[in-house]
Structures are given as structure tokens and as C-alpha cells.
Amino acid sequence: MFGKSMTQFGSKISATIELAHDLIFPKKCLGCHKFDNFICNDCLEAISVKNNFCCPVCNREMVLPRVCAECAHESELDGLWIVSDYNDELAKQAIHLIKYNYCDEVSEIWNKLIAKYFFQERFWLDDALLLPVPLHRRRYLERGFNQSMIICEIINRIKGNAISDRIIKRKSYGRHQATLDFSERKNNIVGCFQMVVNTDCQKEPGKVIILVDDVYTTGATMAECARTLKMAGFGKIYGFAMARG
Ligand SMILES: [Zn+2]
Numbered sequence: 262m263f264g265k266s267m268t269q270f271g272s273k274i275s276a277t278i279e280l281a282h283d284l285i286f287p288k289k290c291l292g293c294h295k296f297d298n299f300i301c302n303d304c305l306e307a308i309s310v311k312n313n314f315c316c317p318v319c320n321r322e323m324v325l326p327r328v329c330a331e332c333a334h335e336s337e338l339d340g341l342w343i344v345s346d347y348n349d350e351l352a353k354q355a356i357h358l359i360k361y362n363y364c365d366e367v368s369e370i371w372n373k374l375i376a377k378y379f380f381q382e383r384f385w386l387d388d389a390l391l392l393p394v395p396l397h398r399r400r401y402l403e404r405g406f407n408q409s410m411i412i413c414e415i416i417n418r419i420k421g422n423a424i425s426d427r428i429i430k431r432k433s434y435g436r437h438q439a440t441l442d443f444s445e446r447k448n449n450i451v452g453c454f455q456m457v458v459n460t461d462c463q464k465e466p467g468k469v470i471i472l473v474d475d476v477y478t479t480g481a482t483m484a485e486c487a488r489t490l491k492m493a494g495f496g497k498i499y500g501f502a503m504a505r506g
Pocket residue numbers: 290291292293294295300301302303304305
């Protein structure tokens with residue numbers, strides 16, 4: 262009796278919290294600002310998703326998720342999946358939402374966008390292991406979540422790939438990549454990642470890995486992760502990002 266009334270009391274509290282949250286952060290479409298959904302079907306339809314691939318280094322269009330022959334010798338990434346176009350204003354807004362830490366909105370919009378992308382994607386590697394590009398612990402504590410992990414979880418729900426966030430870690434904080442130019446980014450990131458010893462995955466060096474991040478800009482961060490993994494004996498390393506910035 263007491264237990265039941267406490268449960269009812271608890272569910273009333275959570276309903277009240279939910280109502281308060283909805284009043285403060287009402288569900289409103291990112292595109293047309295209609296209430297009730299974080300992204301409406303019309304606006305989702307309007308966001309373009311990519312149906313081709315590009316070389317991770319020179320951005321040349323590719324038929325398959327591969328690095329082009331000319332860049333193969335200088336690329337640690339073997340191929341790249343990009344969901345959407347950063348020049349698409351709505352896609353850009355959806356990607357920037359992460360900065361405001363509204364996780365429900367971000368996952369709902371990204372979930373729909375990634376599902377739309379995979380609906381027409383034909384070359385995905387179902388057995389590859391997803392690896393979120395690690396945040397430094399300090400950055401993680403500031404933000405409270407790793408946006409790359411949110412993307413991994415969405416891919417896992419849609420495609421079933423396993424996730425491991427315990428293979429490499431970011432050992433140095435570094436300067437914010439966004440404030441640096443291309444060569445500074447490369448120098449800033451070298452040596453920032455480190456293998457985590459004694460993970461189960463290191464027993465499977467042949468495992469194909471897909472590194473996951475929100476935005477792929479110069480590719481310096483992913484390339485450094487890939488270099489660290491390849492030095493530890495991993496074979497093919499690919500990348501996946503929401504957009505190429
Ligand atoms: Zn809309």
C-alpha cells in the first residue's frame with residue numbers, strides 16, 4: 262500500500278518534471294518552427310543526405326568508401342562515410358545543436374537523419390567495430406557527454422554494429438582544433454591518443470574499425486586516431502561523420 266502510493270507519487274513527480282521541461286524547452290521543429298516535433302517530416306525530407314563518397318584527403322568523389330589512389334600513401338584512413346552536406350543550412354543547424362547540450366533533441370534529429378542516410382546506403386560494413394573519437398576526460402566532464410558516442414549508439418540501433426570506447430583514449434587536452442589552421446591542427450593532434458592496454462579488442466588485431474565523429478574538417482583528428490590504431494596492429498580503419506565541414 263505504502264509502496265504503491267510512493268510509486269504514484271514518484272510518477273507524478275516525473276510527469277511534473279516532464280511538463281516543466283516541455284514548457285521550458287517545447288518540442289519545436291528545427292526547420293519550420295512548428296511545435297510538437299524536433300524535426301518534422303517535411304523538413305527532414307528537405308535535408309539532403311549523401312549518396313556518394315569522397316576521398317578522406319583530397320575530397321575527390323569516389324564510388325566506394327575508399328581513399329583515392331593518389332592519396333593512399335599519405336592517408337591513415339581507408340575510407341569515409343559522410344551523412345550530410347555542411348552547406349545544407351538545416352543539416353548544419355542540427356549538427357550545431359550539440360553545443361547546447363539538449364540531448365533529446367540532438368538524438369531525435371540525428372536518429373532520423375542517420376536512418377534516412379542508411380536507407381539508401383549500400384556499402385556499409387556490418388561487422389566493423391564502431392569507435393567514437395575520444396574526448397579528453399576534462400572536455401567530457403565540461404560537456405557531460407561525448408557527441409560521437411551518441412552517433413555510435415544511433416548507428417548501433419539501426420545497423421547493429423558493436424561499439425567500443427575502450428580501445429584508445431585521449432591523453433592530452435590540446436588546443437581547440439576549431440581555432441587552428443590545417444598544419445596547426447595536424448601538429449596539435451600528433452601524439453594526443455594512446456592505446457588503452459588490456460582491452461578485449463586488442464586480441465583481434467584484424468578487426469575493421471570505423472571511427473565516428475560529428476564533423477570531419479581537415480581529418481587530422483581521425484587520421485591521428487587511425488595512425489595510433491594502426492601502430493598497435495589494427496588493419497583497416499574507416500571514418501564516419503555527420504558532415505564534412
Ligand atoms: Zn519542420
